[in-house]
Amino acid sequence: MEVGLNQSISPMASRKWLGIIALLFAFFFGGSSAFAATPTPSPTGDIATTFILGGKIADCGVGIPGIKISVTGPGTSANLVTDKKGVWEVQTPTTTRYLKDKFTVTLDKTTLPKDRVLIGTSTRTVVFNMVNSASAAFKLVPIDCGSTSPNQPKAAENPVVVALFNGINFGLMLAMAAIGLSLIYGTTGLSNFAHGEMVSIGALSTWVFNRVLGLDLIPAALLAILIVTAFGYAQDAFIWRPLRKKRIGLTQMMIVSIGLSMVVRYALQMIFGGDTKVLTQGATWSILGISMPAVNVICSALSVVVLIAYSLFLTKTRIGKATRAVSDNPSLAASTGIDVEHIIRIVWIIAAVLTGIAGVFIGLYEQAAWDTGFWNLLLIFAAVTLGGLGTSAGAAVGAMIIGLLVELSTLVIPPDLKVAAALVVMILVLLVKPEGVLGKKQRIG
Amino acid sequence: MDLILGNAISWLFQPITAAYALAAIGIALHFGFTGLLNFGQAVFMAVCAYGFSISVKFFHLGFWPAVGVAVIASIAMAFLLGIPTLRLRSDYLAIVTIAAAEVFRFIVSTTSAQPVTGGPQGLNQYSDGFYAMNPIPVGHYKFWVWDFNQDDLFAIVVSWLVVTVFAILLAILIRSPWGRVIKGIREDEDAVRSLGKNVYSYKMQSLVVGGLMGTFAGILFVLPTSVQPGNYGTTLTFYIWTILLLGGASTVIGSIVGAMIFWSLLSLTGDLLSTGVDNGTITFLTQNQVGAIRFMLVGIALMLLVIFRPQGIFGNKKELYFNA
Numbered sequence: 100m101e102v103g104l105n106q107s108i109s110p111m112a113s114r115k116w117l118g119i120i121a122l123l124f125a126f127f128f129g130g131s132s133a134f135a136a137t138p139t140p141s142p143t144g145d146i147a148t149t150f151i152l153g154g155k156i157a158d159c160g161v162g163i164p165g166i167k168i169s170v171t172g173p174g175t176s177a178n179l180v181t182d183k184k185g186v187w188e189v190q191t192p193t194t195t196r197y198l199k200d201k202f203t204v205t206l207d208k209t210t211l212p213k214d215r216v217l218i219g220t221s222t223r224t225v226v227f228n229m230v231n232s233a234s235a236a237f238k239l240v241p242i243d244c245g246s247t248s249p250n251q252p253k254a255a256e257n258p259v260v261v262a263l264f265n266g267i268n269f270g271l272m273l274a275m276a277a278i279g280l281s282l283i284y285g286t287t288g289l290s291n292f293a294h295g296e297m298v299s300i301g302a303l304s305t306w307v308f309n310r311v312l313g314l315d316l317i318p319a320a321l322l323a324i325l326i327v328t329a330f331g332y333a334q335d336a337f338i339w340r341p342l343r344k345k346r347i348g349l350t351q352m353m354i355v356s357i358g359l360s361m362v363v364r365y366a367l368q369m370i371f372g373g374d375t376k377v378l379t380q381g382a383t384w385s386i387l388g389i390s391m392p393a394v395n396v397i398c399s400a401l402s403v404v405v406l407i408a409y410s411l412f413l414t415k416t417r418i419g420k421a422t423r424a425v426s427d428n429p430s431l432a433a434s435t436g437i438d439v440e441h442i443i444r445i446v447w448i449i450a451a452v453l454t455g456i457a458g459v460f461i462g463l464y465e466q467a468a469w470d471t472g473f474w475n476l477l478l479i480f481a482a483v484t485l486g487g488l489g490t491s492a493g494a495a496v497g498a499m500i501i502g503l504l505v506e507l508s509t510l511v512i513p514p515d516l517k518v519a520a521a522l523v524v525m526i527l528v529l530l531v532k533p534e535g536v537l538g539k540k541q542r543i544g
Numbered sequence: 545m546d547l548i549l550g551n552a553i554s555w556l557f558q559p560i561t562a563a564y565a566l567a568a569i570g571i572a573l574h575f576g577f578t579g580l581l582n583f584g585q586a587v588f589m590a591v592c593a594y595g596f597s598i599s600v601k602f603f604h605l606g607f608w609p610a611v612g613v614a615v616i617a618s619i620a621m622a623f624l625l626g627i628p629t630l631r632l633r634s635d636y637l638a639i640v641t642i643a644a645a646e647v648f649r650f651i652v653s654t655t656s657a658q659p660v661t662g663g664p665q666g667l668n669q670y671s672d673g674f675y676a677m678n679p680i681p682v683g684h685y686k687f688w689v690w691d692f693n694q695d696d697l698f699a700i701v702v703s704w705l706v707v708t709v710f711a712i713l714l715a716i717l718i719r720s721p722w723g724r725v726i727k728g729i730r731e732d733e734d735a736v737r738s739l740g741k742n743v744y745s746y747k748m749q750s751l752v753v754g755g756l757m758g759t760f761a762g763i764l765f766v767l768p769t770s771v772q773p774g775n776y777g778t779t780l781t782f783y784i785w786t787i788l789l790l791g792g793a794s795t796v797i798g799s800i801v802g803a804m805i806f807w808s809l810l811s812l813t814g815d816l817l818s819t820g821v822d823n824g825t826i827t828f829l830t831q832n833q834v835g836a837i838r839f840m841l842v843g844i845a846l847m848l849l850v851i852f853r854p855q856g857i858f859g860n861k862k863e864l865y866f867n868a
Binding site for chain 2: 342351366477
């Protein structure tokens with residue numbers, strides 16, 4: 100009997116990896132492949148196929164071996180132990196019809212490492228569903244990915260100050276990505292849903308250069324930014340410029356960008372797999388009694404420098420002024436002799452550089468995965484919308500507000516709701532001030 | 545090979561296909577006929593799935609009262625989404641609806657809500673009331689390579705009945721005076737406004753009706769399976785959009801045929817690839833990567849469709865609405 104192994108470690112909905120990570124995902128060939136394995140007639144004459152139910156118990160991407168798991172369900176009763184990579188699997192016979200058989204997965208708590216505690220019950224029910232993966236996540240605490248996890252307030256530290264620090268940190272990174280998105284929106288009108296993938300590419304390339312090829316962090320980061328820039332330029336040259344020439348409408352372009360984001364995102368998943376790549380490194384610094392990973396402090400400082408340099412470019416240089424002119428009114432800019440397409444090309448490069456830097460920093464802040472950018476995309480959009488569509492200053496202010504909201508909200512609500520809190524605030528602000536915090540008063544309805 | 549083909553063909557009539565078709569019919573009303581850029585159809589499906597299953601599991605309501613709860617929840621959701629966004633430009637509506645859908649998903653999947661919503665695991669075992677109404681005698685019904693029991697057949701029949709009813713309803717609606725007004729809004733909002741119509745109110749009505757279609761789609765979606773918060777991410781909405789654009793946004797039949805083609809092709813490519821990987825013909829892929837390739841194919845299809853045939857298979861280029 101031929102059976103394809105299918106164990107997948109899908110990242111959970113929590114955007115930041117701190118709260119996790121023991122993931123256990125049961126997953127039957129994703130979707131429709133119910134007939135993929137070679138079927139053999141079972142004694143009753145039903146068509147039966149063997150599937151593999153499997154998963155991985157991991158802690159910050161590193162598998163935990165030796166954890167006992169038992170699986171029970173129709174025709175199945177098995178006791179398993181995770182292997183060296185934290186992977187477990189079991190063959191389950193099931194009929195080919197609807198795959199709605201229920202399996203119970205139980206984790207033996209006593210076999211967990213001593214410094215890890217399981218949240219909730221140790222039993223999960225997995226229902227097979229032809230369309231999507233069935234999942235059973237086991238959540239472990241405390242999580243401490245290396246000694247430098249940025250979100251681990253020590254008992255003595257003031258949680259408000261820690262959240263404030265993290266919020267500023269995150270907001271600054273978000274600001275660069277948001278300015279990138281806003282620049283492109285301002286000059287071409289494109290709401291680019293594939294923007295998040297530039298963040299992912301930045302974070303993952305840093306991981307490749309730094310962890311796989313062994314370069315120092317700084318050259319690795321510079322190369323990663325270069326790759327994102329090349330990707331941004333190519334995106335404009337091969338997709339968006341031809342579409343602009345074809346005079347494709349903005350809504351159509353937006354849906355094209357959704358398609359592009361899916362293609363790039365799953366290409367990244369194919370190349371890098373579904374797990375999280377650990378990028379954190381280096382010492383921690385103690386600032387105002389708060390211990391912060393040095394790399395995050397440096398990233399924040401660098402973000403400020405980049406943002407100042409960018410604003411000088413925008414206000415002082417000829418190209419910067421031309422960019423603002425195109426952003427204000429492309430036809431008027433063209434009539435004053437500005438080469439609009441040339442400016443758009445430059446805008447794409449600048450936007451890609453800024454987003455690439457954000458990608459590297461976000462990778463260092465919350466680790467890198469194939470969907471890092473995807474989880475941050477809505478926050479980036481929220482920042483741009485909140486600040487006022489199309490203005491750079493607005494995007495920066497919006498990003499700081501979102502960053503602070505995300506981190507400060509954890510003081511009052513469960514951490515897995517912090518992204519939701521930021522999005523709710525965005526919706527509420529649009530209700531009162533639809534043009535955004537710094538947006539120009541204009542007709543938008 | 546028969547099995548692969550049988551599997552692909554079975555996706556033409558699976559209840560899940562029906563659910564996607566119905567959800568796409570809802571967006572056809574929103575986007576194809578009214579011009580609303582609703583990127584949050586997943587939230588209507590999720591609201592109803594949770595409204596329905598929580599009513600059954602938590603409040604022990606019967607099947608019909610639970611459907612009632614789902615409908616009320618969906619209407620409330622439409623107002624909640626519509627009031628802040630329908631006055632705004634369409635790209636704002638897109639971002640707000642997508643954000644609202646994600647907020648809802650975050651809230652139901654938080655571990656603090658586990659006692660009610662099941663947290664990340666979701667809910668199951670709420671369909672007994674539905675299957676209790678099944679008039680089909682118990683037994684196995686075999687056709688070709690398929691083998692259905694009475695419940696599967698019942699789910700298939702009911703799903704497509706519901707889809708047909710809503711498709712006819714939409715066809716009647718868009719031919720009515722009401723339909724002419726919303727198509728007018730799609731073409732030129734200001735012109736309709738100058739005729740003294742309350743554009744905001746018409747948009748809201750469209751949002752509620754299309755959302756209700758999403759709601760029933762959500763019930764069809766979860767009846768044969770379970771409620772999993774992970775299913776209600778943006779991917780669900782984007783799949784529905786791909787289906788809609790495949791068939792044609794400004795058509796009724798397009799959503800149904802679009803859903804059938806979409807799922808059959810997805811099943812066929814997925815099965816062929818994973819069989820290839822299994823028997824060693826395809827050596828450059830692993831079984832995990834096959835899943836990723838299917839998503840990439842959806843993305844490529846979406847891009848090519850929108851660029852080269854924005855009106856879809858059945859659409860009429862004249863009726864194409866694509867600019868906000």
